[in-house]
Structures are given as structure tokens and as C-alpha cells.
Amino acid sequence: MTSTTSAVTREEVDALAQAKRHFNWWRILLYVIAIVFAGYYLLPLFLLVLTGLKSYNEVNLYEMWNLPRSLSFQSYIDAWVGKEGIQGLGRNFGNSMIVTVPATLISALLGAMNGYVLSKWKFRGSDIIFPLILFGMFIPYQSILIPLVFTLQRLHLYASLGGLIFVHIVYGIPVCALIFRNYYATLPNEMLEAARIDGANFFSIFTRIMLPLSAPGFVVVAIWQFTNIWNDFLFAITVTNNPAVQPITVALVNLAGSFSVEWNVQFAGALLAALPTIVVYILLGPFFVRGLMAGSLKG
Amino acid sequence: MKGKGWERWVAVLMVLPSIILIAIFVYGFIGFTTYVSLTKWASAAPDFTFVGLSNYQRILFGSGIETQRFYIDIRNFVGFTSLFLLSSIVIGFGLALLLDSNIRGENLFRSIYLLPFALSFIVTGVVWRWLLTPGTPELGSTGINKLFEYVGLGFLKPGWFTDPTVYYIHPDQGIGPFLNQIGLGFLTNANWGFSVGTISIVLAATWQLSGYVMALYLAGMRSIPHELREAARVDGANEYQIVRHIYLPLLTPITLSVVIILSAISLKLYDLTVAMSGSGPGFSTDTLAYNMFETTFKATRFAWGAAIAIILLILVSVLIIPYLRYSLRSETAQ
Numbered sequence: 001m002t003s004t005t006s007a008v009t010r011e012e013v014d015a016l017a018q019a020k021r022h023f024n025w026w027r028i029l030l031y032v033i034a035i036v037f038a039g040y041y042l043l044p045l046f047l048l049v050l051t052g053l054k055s056y057n058e059v060n061l062y063e064m065w066n067l068p069r070s071l072s073f074q075s076y077i078d079a080w081v082g083k084e085g086i087q088g089l090g091r092n093f094g095n096s097m098i099v100t101v102p103a104t105l106i107s108a109l110l111g112a113m114n115g116y117v118l119s120k121w122k123f124r125g126s127d128i129i130f131p132l133i134l135f136g137m138f139i140p141y142q143s144i145l146i147p148l149v150f151t152l153q154r155l156h157l158y159a160s161l162g163g164l165i166f167v168h169i170v171y172g173i174p175v176c177a178l179i180f181r182n183y184y185a186t187l188p189n190e191m192l193e194a195a196r197i198d199g200a201n202f203f204s205i206f207t208r209i210m211l212p213l214s215a216p217g218f219v220v221v222a223i224w225q226f227t228n229i230w231n232d233f234l235f236a237i238t239v240t241n242n243p244a245v246q247p248i249t250v251a252l253v254n255l256a257g258s259f260s261v262e263w264n265v266q267f268a269g270a271l272l273a274a275l276p277t278i279v280v281y282i283l284l285g286p287f288f289v290r291g292l293m294a295g296s297l298k299g
Numbered sequence: 300m301k302g303k304g305w306e307r308w309v310a311v312l313m314v315l316p317s318i319i320l321i322a323i324f325v326y327g328f329i330g331f332t333t334y335v336s337l338t339k340w341a342s343a344a345p346d347f348t349f350v351g352l353s354n355y356q357r358i359l360f361g362s363g364i365e366t367q368r369f370y371i372d373i374r375n376f377v378g379f380t381s382l383f384l385l386s387s388i389v390i391g392f393g394l395a396l397l398l399d400s401n402i403r404g405e406n407l408f409r410s411i412y413l414l415p416f417a418l419s420f421i422v423t424g425v426v427w428r429w430l431l432t433p434g435t436p437e438l439g440s441t442g443i444n445k446l447f448e449y450v451g452l453g454f455l456k457p458g459w460f461t462d463p464t465v466y467y468i469h470p471d472q473g474i475g476p477f478l479n480q481i482g483l484g485f486l487t488n489a490n491w492g493f494s495v496g497t498i499s500i501v502l503a504a505t506w507q508l509s510g511y512v513m514a515l516y517l518a519g520m521r522s523i524p525h526e527l528r529e530a531a532r533v534d535g536a537n538e539y540q541i542v543r544h545i546y547l548p549l550l551t552p553i554t555l556s557v558v559i560i561l562s563a564i565s566l567k568l569y570d571l572t573v574a575m576s577g578s579g580p581g582f583s584t585d586t587l588a589y590n591m592f593e594t595t596f597k598a599t600r601f602a603w604g605a606a607i608a609i610i611l612l613i614l615v616s617v618l619i620i621p622y623l624r625y626s627l628r629s630e631t632a633q
Contacts, residue, residue, distance in 0.1 A: 030402055037394060038411045041510065044426045045414070061441045062434070065449075114314050121302065121310035129318060131623055136325040138619040140567045142591045143612040144328035146335055146605055151328075170324045173317045202306040231419030233570040238596070249421045253574055256425045263429055270425045274418050281417035285410055288417070289514055 045274075052076050052268040059264040079255075079268035087243065089269050092251035095161060096230055096276075099247055103165045104225040107172035111221050112214055114173065115180020116206055120192060130181070137174035145238050152239060159242045167239055168229045175228075176221050179291065183217035184210065216287070223284055224291035227277050248273045329612065336605035343599050354606040365594070365603060370490045372587045379497040379504075379586075380565040384558060386505045391512025391557070392550075396542065398513070399520045409517070413510040420507065424574020427503035431459035431575075460499040463580035467492025496576065496583030503571060508564070512557050519553040520546065559622045566615050587611050 051059065055072035082088025117123075118130055148167065149158065157163030187210070195205055233249045240246045243254075252273050256266045281288055302310070336355070339348040358369050394412055398405050415423065433456065434441035440448055440456065447453050458464075468475050470487040478486050485491070523545065531541050569588040572578075578585040578593075587607060595604025 027402075030397060030400060033393075034397055034402060034404075034408050037390075038408060041411050041415055041506065044423075044430060044506065047430070048426060061429075061432070062439050062445070064429075064441055065445060110317060114317050117310045117314045121307070123307060123311050129314075131627055132326075133317070133321050134623060134627075135619070136321050138563060138615065138623070139325065139329070140588060140608070140611045140615050142567075142569075142588055142608040143332050144324065145332075145592075145608070146595060146601060147328040147331035148324070150331075170320050173321055177317070196302075202302060202309050227417060231421070233419065233421050233573070234592075249419055249570075252421055252425065256428070256574065266425055267429070270422045274422045277417045277419070278414070281414060282410075285413075289413070292416070292511060292514060293518060 048267050048271045048274075051264045052079075052271055054264060056262070056264070059262060061263065075262075075264040075268040076272070079265050079272055086255065086265060087251065089248055089251050089255065089272055091244075092246055092248040093272060095245055096247040096249075098161050099164050099168065100226055100229045100276075103168040103172065103229050104222055106165075107169050107176045107225050108218055108221045110169065110173060111176025111180045112211065112217065113206075114177035115182075115184050115217070116210055118177060119181045119184040120189070120205075120210075121202070130177075133174050133177055135174070136171065137178070141171070141234055145234075149238060159240055159245060161240075161245050164236060164239050164245075164247070167235050168225075168232070171235070172225055172229070175224060179221050179224065180214075180217050183214070183220070187213060216290075219284065219287045220291045223280055223288050226280060227288075230277055329609075332605045332608055335601055336609050338602050340601040340605075341599070341603070345601070350602075354602050355610075358603065358606055358610070368582055368585065368590055369587075369607070371494075371582045372585050372590050374490050374492065375494055375497050375583075375585060376565060376587065378493045379501060379568070380562055382498065382501045383504050383565060384561055386501060387509045387512045387561060388554065388557060390505065390509040392516050394509070394513040395516035395520055396546075398517055409514070412513050415507045416511045416514075418507065420570035421574045423503050423507045424571045427499070427506070428460075428575045431499045431502070433458050433461060458495075460496050460576035460579055460584055462495045463583050464495040465489050465492040465581075465583065466495065494579075494583045496579045500568070500571060500575060500584055503575060504564075504568075508561065512561070515553055515557060516550060519550045523549055556622070559618050563615050563618050566611060566618075587614075 047064070050068065051064070052075045053071050053073070054068040055070060055074060058066075058068055058070075058072075059075075078086060078088070080088050080090045080093075082090075114133075118126055152158040152163045152167075155163075157166060192205055192209065195209055200208065230247075231249065232247070233253070236247045236250045237253075240250065243251070246254075252266075252269050255269050334347075337349060337351060338346065339350050340346045357363070358365055360366070398409055398412075402408070430442040432442050433444050439445075440453065443459075444453070444456060447455055467489045468478065468487045468491070470476070470479060470484065475487045478484055527545060528541055531545055536544070567588050568586045569592065572584060572586050572589045576584045578589060588611060591604050591607040591611060594600050594607060598604075
């Protein structure tokens with residue numbers, strides 16, 4: 001009797017152990033897949049860093065995957081300051097900063113204003129105007145490039161950093177309005193009504209209540225705009241035909257466009273172009289994800 | 300909110316500058332581009348002689364290189380988008396499921412998967428162009444092909460974006476004659492084929508955007524109530540059944556968004572093409588957006604470029620307008 005019971009128990013234990021083992025194998029497989037995909041996403045970036053650290057005599061396309069034998073930062077230096085036959089990207093990095101920072105700040109401010117009105121002060125027709133504004137973020141910009149060049153030339157903004165800043169502010173209006181509108185919609189109307197009873201008006205509600213609560217909205221918009229403007233290529237190549245005012249994406253394409261430029265310098269340049277957005281991404285990751293949800297219209 | 304009379308006026312004044320800018324720079328400019336597309340303008344000097352729809356006629360129904368290129372671009376778009384959607388959705392959904400199954404280091408993995416999304420298409424293009432540079436038979440393979448050699452796949456030696464091959468049904472081979480008989484002979488044409496070169500662009504685009512798809516699906520999965528899964532488990536459903544009968548149906552709106560957003564990105568694909576391959580041999584990696592830019596600003600055929608841009612706008616609008624209506628309506632319904 002006892003022996004039967006214990007036999008059953010042992011069977012049960014075995015079954016449990018087997019289930020557990022099966023379970024573990026399944027878990028291990030999950031981790032293997034997770035790590036393989038991490039490799040897939042990191043490998044090209046790893047190659048960027050690796051190649052930039054190789055010295056010139058080690059840079060050989062056929063030994064692309066070999067680890068460097070000694071560390072050299074020459075590729076990064078050449079990509080930044082340039083050397084014979086290569087225009088360094090340092091100045092273009094500066095141009096990108098000069099464009100990106102003010103355009104980001106101004107579009108965030110405009111976004112807050114538009115979002116405030118479109119969420120809390122709906123007026124007649126605002127429900128029609130909002131989708132019309134929003135449509136502007138989805139259009140292929142090819143459909144506005146010809147008049148854009150024409151207009152900027154007339155305004156004497158063509159081929160200037162100011163012109164590019166202006167363009168990014170204008171075409172950033174829809175997404176910034178969307179993000180702030182969705183963010184302000186989460187702030188309860190009762191709070192505003194209460195402030196009104198205390199005598200607050202249109203402006204004081206905005207400056208004393210909405211703006212102080214807007215930090216998350218500003219961070220999301222700032223990251224979104226910073227990344228998009230820094231990474232922009234189409235507007236930059238259309239508006240700035242002059243190398244002195246080109247942002248880094250355009251300069252990188254020019255650098256990479258010629259196969260005669262050593263590819264280690266191209267890779268070093270690509271890493272320089274990628275660095276600011278990578279830093280923003282690493283420092284402010286969670287906000288980045290929120291902006292990205294807004295980009296797909298989900299608030 | 301209901302305010303005093305002056306407040307309502309001020310509210311309108313606050314958004315007015317933005318509304319005017321959008322009215323001019325989006326709608327006015329689209330109008331101007333449409334106007335240009337109806338003119339003769341075909342050199343650096345503007346020529347606004349009105350020619351009606353003849354530019355569209357020439358691009359859509361002509362017999363010159365511009366017509367061929369247009370249909371090649373459409374072919375590339377269809378091939379590219381199908382593969383790109385398939386790979387991004389499979390990888391994105393799979394990775395979201397993976398991260399949703401309580402694995403350790405979830406935050407780290409998620410950050411890594413999404414990292415490429417923070418980069419520009421230009422950086423992605425530069426890196427992937429070198430990764431997919433096939434090397435030469437004399438000197439050996441480079442990039443990915445070198446990795447293929449390490450794992451014993453060296454014999455494949457794909458040409459990637461340098462490969463001009465287009466797969467299509469030949470009129471006198473396979474089912475070609477049969478299609479001809481039943482009146483579908485027009486399908487036996489390279490314009491209904493698949494350009495191998497686009498695979499390279501798909502690889503780079505998938506690398507950059509599949510993490511984004513993952514993030515969208517993951518957000519969707521997190522909004523599925525936990526009780527629903529537990530209840531299904533109690534009823535004896537296995538993991539596959541839970542995914543098949545709970546996740547998939549509930550995530551359909553997200554799949555729809557992904558399909559629309561990625562298709563719109565494919566239509567507008569320009570940066571990646573510039574940085575990787577340009578039009579490619581025989582336009583094998585050409586896109587409508589790239590075609591528009593070259594036609595307009597390199598060849599200075601402004602009227603044709605404008606016509607291509609308007610066709611591109613119509614194609615994007617067909618995708619985006621119903622999506623916007625659907626999104627905003629479901630928003631007000633909430």
C-alpha cells in the first residue's frame with residue numbers, strides 16, 4: 001500500500017520535473033531568440049564603431065569583420081576635421097545643431113499653443129480644421145517641394161540655415177499639435193473650470209496651469225522633433241544646395257557618395273551623424289516610445 | 300470650454316498663424332504643384348504654358364522611358380512593400396510576443412530592438428550599402444557575403460542591390476501561354492515581376508523599422524486585460540491558442556495601422572534609396588519619390604516631376620485619409 005502510494009508520488013514528481021525541464025528548454029529557446037535578434041540589431045552598429053577604431057593600414061573591405069589589432073581614432077578625426085580630398089563633417093554637425101535646436105524649441109512652443117486651443121477651447125470648425133492640419137504630417141513632401149523652393153527663393157531664405165529652420169517649424173506643426181492635444185486631453189476639464197471660478201482667464205489658465213503641467217508633453221515633442229529634424233534629408237537636400245550650410249545627413253551622403261572615400265571614414269562619419277539621436281534615445285528612452293505612439297496617432 | 304466672448308476670439312487668434320501656415324505651405328503648395336503639373340515647364344526657366352493633362356497622359360499612357368520608369372517604380376513598390384510588410388510584421392509581432400512573456404532583461408532587449416529607429420535612413424543606408432556590397436569574384440566576398448562564407452553559405456554569393464534580375468512570367472514559358480489564352484497576357488511582362496534588387500532595401504528598412512512595429516504591438520498586448528489570458532488558460536487553452544484566438548483578433552487594429560503606416564513609408568521611400576543604391580541597374584531599386592526628385596531637380600523637367608508628385612500624393616492619400624477618419628472617429632467614440 002505504502003509502496004504504491006510512493007510509486008504514484010514518484011511518477012508525479014517525475015512528470016513535474018519533466019514539465020519543468022520542458023519549461024526550461026522553452027525559456028532557454030526564448031532567450032536564445034532574444035539574444036540572436038539583439039545581435040541582428042546591434043551588429044551593423046558594432047561594425048560602425050569597430051571600423052572607425054581601425055588604423056588605415058588595417059582597413060580592408062575583405063577583413064571587414066576582423067577585430068582591430070590596435071586602436072586608432074584617425075578615422076574619426078578625419079571624418080570630423082577632414083583631410084586631403086575629404087570635407088570634414090564637423091562644420092555640418094554644427095549646422096545640424098544650429099537648425100535642430102531652435103526649430104525643435106519653436107515647434108514645441110507652437111505645439112503647446114495649438115494643442116491648448118484644440119483640446120480645451122474648441123471653436124466652431126475646429127473639428128474640421130484639426131484633421132486638415134493633421135493631414136499635413138502624412139503628405140509626401142515631394143508634392144510641395146517645387147513651390148517650397150520657389151517661395152524660399154522669393155523670401156531670400158533659400159540655401160540658408162534660417163530657411164531650413166523655418167521649413168522644419170512649418171511642417172512640424174501637425175505632429176506637435178497632435179502630441180500636445182492628446183496630452184492636454186488627459187488633463188481634467190474640472191481643474192480648468194475650478195481655476196475659472198477663481199478668476200483665471202484664457203491666458204492665465206495657459207501660463208499658470210497648463211504650461212507648468214506640460215513637462216512630459218514638451219519632452220515627448222522635443223525628442224520627436226529633435227530626432228526627425230536631425231535625421232531629415234529630403235528638406236535639407238532641397239533647401240541647402242550650398243555645402244557651407246548643409247546639415248550632416250547631406251554631407252554624409254556626399255562623403256559616402258564617392259566610392260573613392262575610404263569606407264572607414266564613411267563609417268566614422270555615419271557614427272558622428274547617428275550619435276546625437278542615439279544619446280537622446282539612451283537618455284530619454286521611455287519618452288521616445290511615447291512620441292512614437294503619437295506618430296501612429298495613438299495618444 | 301466656454302469662455303467670455305473675447306477669450307473665444309483670442310483662442311482662434313492663437314491657432315491662426317499655424318492654420319495660415321498650413322493652409323499656404325500644405326494646401327496652397329499642393330495646389331501650386333498641381334498647377335505646375337498642368338504646364339509645359341521642362342527646363343530651369345519656368346514656363347507656365349497650360350497643357351492640360353498631357354503630362355499625366357504621357358507618364359501613364361505614353362511609350363517613352365518616363366512611362367517605363369513609372370511602371371517599374373510601381374512594380375518595385377508592390378514587391379518592396381509586400382516583402383517589407385511581411386518581414387516587419389512577422390519580426391515585430393514575434394519580438395513583441397517574446398518580450399510579453401515575462402523574460403528577464405525585457406527593458407534592455409526592447410531598447411536594443413528599437414535603437415535603429417532613432418537613426419536616420421541615411422546612416423542606415425550607408426551601413427547597409429557596405430554590408431551588402433557583394434565583393435568581386437577575383438578578390439573575394441565582402442560584408443554579409445563574407446559572413447555567409449564563415450557559415451558555409453559562401454556559394455550563394457548574392458549580388459544584392461547590384462543584381463538587375465527581375466523575375467516575371469515569360470509569355471512563352473511555364474504558365475505564360477496559358478495566361479495569354481485566358482486573356483491575362485498582360486501579366487507576362489517584366490512590369491508585373493519582382494525585382495531582386497529591392498530585397499536589399501527591404502533588409503535595411505526591416506532592420507530600421509521592425510523594432511517600431513514591435514513597440515506598437517507590445518503596447519497593444521499590454522492593453523489586453525490580464526484576466527482574459529488567465530481565463531483562457533483556466534479553460535485549458537495553450538499558448539498557441541491564446542495567441543491565435545485572443546491576441547490576433549484584438550490586435551487587428553494595430554496590424555491595420557502598421558500596414559498603412561509602413562505602406563505610406565514605402566511609397567515615400569527616398570532617403571534610403573539615395574544612401575544605398577540610387578535607381579540601381581535598370582531602375583531595379585528605383586522608387587516613385589526618387590524618380591520625382593531626379594526628374595524635377597536633376598533633369599529640371601518640373602512639370603513631369605510635379606505630375607509624379609501629385610500621383611504620389613494621391614496614392615498616399617488613398618491610404619491615409621480613411622486611416623485618419625477611422626482614427627479620429629474612434630477617438631471621439633471613446
